[in-house]
Amino acid sequence: MSDIVRIGNGQGFWGDDIDAPVRLAAGGRIDFLTLDYLAEVTMSILAKQRARDADAGYARDFVDVVTQLADVWREQPNLVVIANAGGLNPQGCAYACIERLRSAGLTGMRVGVVTGDDLMPSMDRFIADGHNFSNLETFELIDFVRDRLVTANAYIGAEPIVEAISQGANLIITGRVADPSMTVAPAAARFGWSADDHQRLAGATVAGHLIECGTQVTGGIFTHWDEIPDPANIGYPIVEVDDDGNCVVTKPDGTGGCVTSETVKEQLVYELGDPAAYLSPDVTVDFTTLTAEEVGHDRVAVRGATGRPPPDTYKVSATYHDGYRATGTLTLVAPRASELGIRCGEIVQERVRRAGYHLEEFSVECIETFTLMSPPVKSEDDAGEVTLRMTAKDPRRAAIERFTKEIVPLVTTGPQGITGYAAGRPKVQEVFAYWPTLIERRLIQPDVRVVEVGS
């Protein structure tokens, strides 16, 4: 049997099971633990935190995870943890983690920091040089949102992480990197692949794609989810990657969920565009040549992905301020409940208008529910039950604040059978919209620093 590297994912997104990283590291017999904290717009939330506190701007929960991992590192000193928890401030995140590691007595341990993904410091220069950062979906030029831009980060690839691994780092903190690159890097480092080993990089990219959303490959959101064993104890995924870049997907013994050809195939097609051209900064992957085959209980082999050189651009995920929003809900039991629900929405909109605000966007969704009624509707004269979900969006905070005050009065002015106001007025939220674009690779220089935890 060829040499393999075992890579686990213990966090599919910021907000995932907080105990999963430690459980997987302690019980998964893994060489590398990857943790993903950055969804498309997470960076804008971090930007808000950094605006209030210059030392913030990273996933603070991760620092607690590092504290929990200290015991695991004492048992498994070779375990390498790779996390994009650095967000907008990988250096600040690293300082905080180093403090915790020092307190835990793990002196001498090496921490790697990958930076260079953040475009904002150079944005004015890029634009002055003629880069228009047009939106990949709408083709609009960045001028349209330039003064409202909050973040702009390139999805960088595996290479700087490989560098940090080769310098002996056991904890590697990054900002924005392509999610699969966190899996590609350990395999490339272990087997000594070069940047033009496209075939192998393609296989490892598929392995990364399969585990980057945590339990989605071990039975989470599976079409036959009702069949999976012990969902409360669902296992987080592990890929065993070999020197050819092929992998076996599995999970720790004694955990719930399942890994079958069906769960793996569902995750293969998750968030997929053109399957013959899956773009990553490391390689362009063709998914139409691979196979997924059960090779044991909770073991599925994925082989045969093909690769070609990556594009000469990096994908950039930018976010911009896009006004304010609030969402409020009420529940209504009545005959023709949806019709009355929509009328309630119209009343709210009208009252906000009379207060002087013509809302830029307003929507009502009537979500059919059967919580209060048993048994549910038998004929159209019988009452039905809907949850009324009203959302308003506007550039003016005051307009949205007014909207939040016009919902609850419906409890006394609205139709018979209206309820569900216990949460009171909804909160006004800032909206950050997503601006996907590209930048030439030569303009981005990822940087790696590895430091030792001092005593």
Next chain:
Amino acid sequence: MSASSSEHTIRLGEIAHARSGDKGDSANIGVLAYTDAGYTWLQQQVTAERVKAYFDHLGPSKVDRYELPNLGALNFVLHDVLDGGGSRSSRVDAQGKTLGRIILDMRIPAPDEVESMRRKSDA
């Protein structure tokens, strides 16, 4: 589709499973046949046009269909169906999470040999 065949339809979910996700304002739905014969039937019946019509209420500007015969799968990309997508969308399902479940209720003409196309443990 002929009048006679429209009388004999099956739920797509009888011969396939599915998963959906988002990319900005677009959503993708991967539809995976349980059997090789089922894949051939999907290929013939589940066209981009039919999927676009089925999700008309979400207002797709365009639907692309890609084939993955190696996985017995079709991948549909539905453009501009998420009301701006991600953090911007006002919808309860801002990320198209439910579309994979919804497409399984789509009616398609019944093949003669539907029994052999079902999931093995269901057959």
